[in-house]
Amino acid sequence: MPDWLWWLSGALALGILEMLTLDLVFIMLAGGALGGALSAGLGAPVPVQIVVACATAALLLLALRPWLLRHLRGRMPLVETNAAALVGREAVVMSTVTVEGGRVKLAGEVWSARADAGTAIAPGTPVRVARIDGATAVVAPAGTGQPPVPGAAPAH
Numbered sequence: 001m002p003d004w005l006w007w008l009s010g011a012l013a014l015g016i017l018e019m020l021t022l023d024l025v026f027i028m029l030a031g032g033a034l035g036g037a038l039s040a041g042l043g044a045p046v047p048v049q050i051v052v053a054c055a056t057a058a059l060l061l062l063a064l065r066p067w068l069l070r071h072l073r074g075r076m077p078l079v080e081t082n083a084a085a086l087v088g089r090e091a092v093v094m095s096t097v098t099v100e101g102g103r104v105k106l107a108g109e110v111w112s113a114r115a116d117a118g119t120a121i122a123p124g125t126p127v128r129v130a131r132i133d134g135a136t137a138v139v140a141p142a143g144t145g146q147p148p149v150p151g152a153a154p155a156h
Contacts (some may be wrong), residue, residue: 002040003040003046003049004037004038004040004041005037006040007033007034007036007037007040007049007053008033008034008037010030010033010036011030011031011033011034011037012030014026014027014029014030014033015027015030018030024065024068024069025061025065028057028060028061028064028065029057029061031056031057031060032053032054032055032056032057032058032060033053033057034056035052035053035055035056035057036049036050036052036053036056038052039052039053083132084132086106086107086129086132086137087129087130087131087132088128088129089106089107089128089129090126090127090128090129090142091104091105091106091107091111091113091126091127091128091129091137091139092104092105092124092125092126092127093113093121093122093123093124093125093126093127093139094110094123095123096120096121096122096123097113097114097115097120097121097127097139098114098115098120098121099114099115099118100114101113101114101136102114102115102121104127104137104139106129106137111135111136111137112135112136112137113127113136113137113138113139114133114136114137114138114139115138115139115140116130116138116139116140117140121139121141125141125142126141126142126143127139127140127141127142128140128141128142
């Protein structure tokens, strides 16, 4: 099998991986593989093909990918998922929350929690999640005048 066909197969596999991840890394590597295929098609030796593929991929990753990400994120907002999506949401204290611990109901689940400030927060008090530290929500009373986190979903 000719060298250029191996490079083309690699580019195809990387393109499929990009469809699964959608982070614009594998497509840049696929571009590098296409550069290797082009140099193989022009009759370059294998070490030159590898250098061309690596240089093309590096150039695409360092120059094109940041520009594409900036423009894509400008068109559609970044949707936070998992624990990052909980920051800024409101919760309700289930058992007294202190700097050592406590429990809150957050997004329909009971979470371990810790107070952001040094005061204890009584059960039934609405709180806002300041950050997630491991599996613990760090919270502050909701009425402390903290500005809402941009893009945070409202509590349900």
